[in-house]
Amino acid sequence: DAGVIQSPRHEVTEMGQEVTLRCKLISGHNSLFWYRQTMMRGLELLIYFNNNVPIDDSGMPEDRFSAKMPNASFSTLKIQPSEPRDSAVYFCASSLGGSNQPQHFGDGTRLSIL
Amino acid sequence: EDQVTQSPEALRLQEGESSSLNCSYTVSGLRGLFWYRQDPGKGPEFLFTLYSAGEEKEKERLKATLTKKESFLHITAPKPEDSATYLCAALPTGGGNKLTFGTGTQLKVEL
Numbered sequence: 001d002a003g004v005i006q007s008p009r010h011e012v013t014e015m016g017q018e019v020t021l022r023c024k025l026i027s028g029h030n031s032l033f034w035y036r037q038t039m040m041r042g043l044e045l046l047i048y049f050n051n052n053v054p055i056d057d058s059g060m061p062e063d064r065f066s067a068k069m070p071n072a073s074f075s076t077l078k079i080q081p082s083e084p085r086d087s088a089v090y091f092c093a094s095s096l097g098g099s100n101q102p103q104h105f106g107d108g109t110r111l112s113i114l
Numbered sequence: 115e116d117q118v119t120q121s122p123e124a125l126r127l128q129e130g131e132s133s134s135l136n137c138s139y140t141v142s143g144l145r146g147l148f149w150y151r152q153d154p155g156k157g158p159e160f161l162f163t164l165y166s167a168g169e170e171k172e173k174e175r176l177k178a179t180l181t182k183k184e185s186f187l188h189i190t191a192p193k194p195e196d197s198a199t200y201l202c203a204a205l206p207t208g209g210g211n212k213l214t215f216g217t218g219t220q221l222k223v224e225l
Contacts, residue, residue, distance in 0.1 A: 004157070042217040043158070043201070043203075048211045056211050059212070091157050093157070093158075098211065099205055099213060102160040102163060103160065103213070105158045105159070107155070107156050108156075108157050
């Protein structure tokens with residue numbers, strides 16, 4: 001079975017550029033989570049969708065960040081404009097039935113903003 | 115504020131040398147306690163969920179236990195392939211949908 005698929009795996013771009021990260025959920029899963037991982041702060045939840053609807057976006061750091069689920073199997077996380085402090089590894093995870101069910105993670109996008 | 119603390123930060127074991135990793139949590143009620151394994155360059159891989167104090171779950175050389183204040187991940191006779199970072203995360207009852215992750219224990223098992 002295919003797991004959560006993220007693209008790109010690595011992204012290097014200059015400050016001020018728009019960055020779009022992509023995520024394909026596991027087939028049949030209805031919950032989608034975007035996380036950011038840094039050495040200083042560990043894994044932090046950015047936003048959570050259930051059945052394509054954003055439920056909790058309290059972790060989205062600023063208006064520069066936005067996330068969408070155009071359909072049940074796909075999501076994007078966009079940063080515009082990007083800043084050096086956005087450099088981190090971004091993970092998406094999916095689950096069947098929300099936060100109290102095991103979340104299955106993709107292998108992440110390593111983002112470097114110069 | 116919900117908080118999860120893992121110890122030790124790093125642990126080096128010889129193959130076959132059993133040990134335990136600790137995860138202490140301070141949350142407003144616990145809906146679930148999750149353990150994950152993370153290999154370098156990979157996303158966290160789900161291991162266990164524990165829902166109530168006294169619960170135990172096992173998988174190969176790993177056993178997870180839960181009390182009202184902490185969880186332990188016991189590793190029995192570890193092998194080099196058990197080397198990874200182990201993360202725990204708590205889901206509070208009053209915290210909506212947000213898992214609070216600890217910063218992990220980096221385990222290295224040597225021959």
